[in-house]
Amino acid sequence: MIIRHQSVDDWWGTDPSTQPCLTAGVDDGTCAYGNAAPFAFGTAHNSTERAPGYRQVDMSLFKDFHVWHEQVVGFRADFFNIFNIASYGNPDNSITDSNFGQITNVRSPARQIQLSLHYIF
Numbered sequence: 001m002i003i004r005h006q007s008v009d010d011w012w013g014t015d016p017s018t019q020p021c022l023t024a025g026v027d028d029g030t031c032a033y034g035n036a037a038p039f040a041f042g043t044a045h046n047s048t049e050r051a052p053g054y055r056q057v058d059m060s061l062f063k064d065f066h067v068w069h070e071q072v073v074g075f076r077a078d079f080f081n082i083f084n085i086a087s088y089g090n091p092d093n094s095i096t097d098s099n100f101g102q103i104t105n106v107r108s109p110a111r112q113i114q115l116s117l118h119y120i121f
Contacts, residue, residue, distance in 0.1 A: 051088075051089070051090040052088045053087070055108075056087065057083050057085065058078070058081065058082065059079045059082045060079070061076070062074065062077070070121070073117065073119055074118045075116075075117055077115050078115075078116075079113055079114075080114070081108060081111045084110065089104070089106060090103070
């Protein structure tokens with residue numbers, strides 16, 4: 001699996017709205033999440049940063065075979081995350097460690113296939 005490295009700027013941006021406030025008490029609309037104190041990021045709540053989206057495609061195939069009068073054998077195949085799409089987790093938002101802004105996990109499960117037979121008589 002190849003994980004492309006994302007920089008902090010990819011998730012928090014570099015536009016003026018993501019820059020720290022320079023003057024306390026002055027909210028000119030350019031500070032991130034409001035203006036609480038100089039060089040602070042205002043009143044942002046934990047885990048409010050942008051993150052990559054989540055995608056998963058599931059599929060089912062099924063077929064009934066009539067074998068004798070009312071007797072039926074049914075086959076079903078269920079595919080979960082059939083294309084094995086990796087949906088990455090949220091970037092690390094803890095400023096106290098060296099992983100700040102990096103994505104280190106995957107939220108989506110690996111591809112799973114489930115096969116089943118049923119007999120109706």
